[in-house]
Amino acid sequence: MRRQHPLIVAISYLTMAFLYLPLAGVAIFSVNAARRGLVWKGFTLKWYLKLFENDWILEAAWNTLLLAVISTIIATVLGTILAIAMDRFPWRSRTSNFLDIILHIPVVIPDIILAASLVVAFGLLRMASSIFEPGLPNMIIGHITFQIAFVALVVRSRLVAIGSEVEEAARDLFATNWYLLRKVMLPLLMPGIIAGAMLAFTLSLDDFVISFFTAGPESQTLPLFIFAAVRRGVTPQIHALSTLIMLVTVILVVLTERFTRHHEKE
């Protein structure tokens, strides 16, 4: 092992402290008995129990989950088909460049611009249909729009990685299009599809900006709830809620890591 300069080690520890100190603060005050203020009044878990009695929070949690699940399912299907369509057909280079640019838009523009354009577009569509009133359907549409791009990019890199040999072999053995897709491509693509879906799911859970712009009064999500609570004045419940969300994040990250490393070894 290379010996490391003490300065590198010191900066690294400080950087990690810089990342975790604020989060640790939230976790500590989530188990503080004091109702107001930031003075330590002893250990308690009552704020966590109160979370489950708070209808607002339960509803926001339900909305967050519903939004993430629905948008992820749709985006994964659409994104996977899009990736196959872009990678496995002899498009002219101009066509494929054009498709590539469209696909990269959600990745390379600030999300607030996507959010603003959706607000305006939904505002005009509202004249045609009341579905486009601010609310969960709008949020789902917004989330799918950026998720598709990420799913398609992840699945496409997997398509490139598996190459053409297996498909050629299947064709030689007289596989039909449908059989090839079902029995050859989808199983080979599955790790990519799952990785893409997990990315899409986490992006949805994490999103604040798109939801903030497209949400209606009935469709609060947890990040929106926390943001609103900070401006109203924070209660210890918010600390408990934030800590719980952080714990869920840690679990998701560890599971995802396990999954991807398991597949890298294959």
Add this chain to the structure above:
Amino acid sequence: MKRADSLITWYGELTTRQQLLKRGSLLLSPGMLWLMLFLVLPGLVLVVVSVVTRGAYGQLEWVFTLENYKRLAGFTLFGWTPDYLMILWRSVVVAFFTTLVSVLLSYPLCFFIAGRPERSRYMWLTLVIIPFWTNMVIRAYAWFLILSPELPIAKLAAVFGFIPEGAPLYPNAFAVYLGMVSMFLPFVTLPLYASVERLDWSLVEAAQDLYASRIRTFTQAILPQTMPGLSVGIILTFVPAMGMFVVPDLLGGAKYMLVGNLIQQQFGTSRDWPFGAAISMGLMVLTMVGLQIYRRKGKEVQVV
């Protein structure tokens, strides 16, 4: 040039180009239709809205005008003020320094992690990934909490006279930078690490053997090799940092507004969509210019 209906072999299938493109278009259509409908079209609508007039009650009036852009450039009824341009400029500066500091901190961190033994290496890496995925509202709020007047950091700052006794360490530029850097640091560290892990150390040793200075070793042997990861990290940081509004909203207040807040205001309390659309266009142009400058200066830029 081949005839469109001549037979070709494609992934082991004997078929014609025409046939393939027909099937391809069928597969392409659902996803592309979605992106056209909810990404490209709304984008174009935003461009159009940026040149129409706001009605007295915030509705759109289809009278075309460049008023919104003039206002953004600072021309008002009472003469010229640089207020909005200042906010745009500040956003560029904040995004630039956020990216710079994130890069400066990420290099040592990446080398540190790459130098750990295999088992703990994954643990350290996971420790960087966790904040990456933690909700940004929570992370911004966490700074808001930790800089409160009751807690040691603000008290310490008060002792040194940076802030009055009993005041929080926000809203100000310092708090915005703290929040921004901690928000985006993992966005640089993770892609950069992918490059650092694959670094060919023999080139670094060769440079050292030839008596290259530390700086030259870095610029000649390490920087070119880590460029792919660094590029991704810079783009992943600079672009969202330009449009960030949660951090400046909580930690910057009205005194240190960024363009993200300004846009949000137009779509929220002010209900001035045309002006909001015009600012969004301004942000878009700045982002593209930033990426273009970087693309020229840096080498090939790869995203994702």
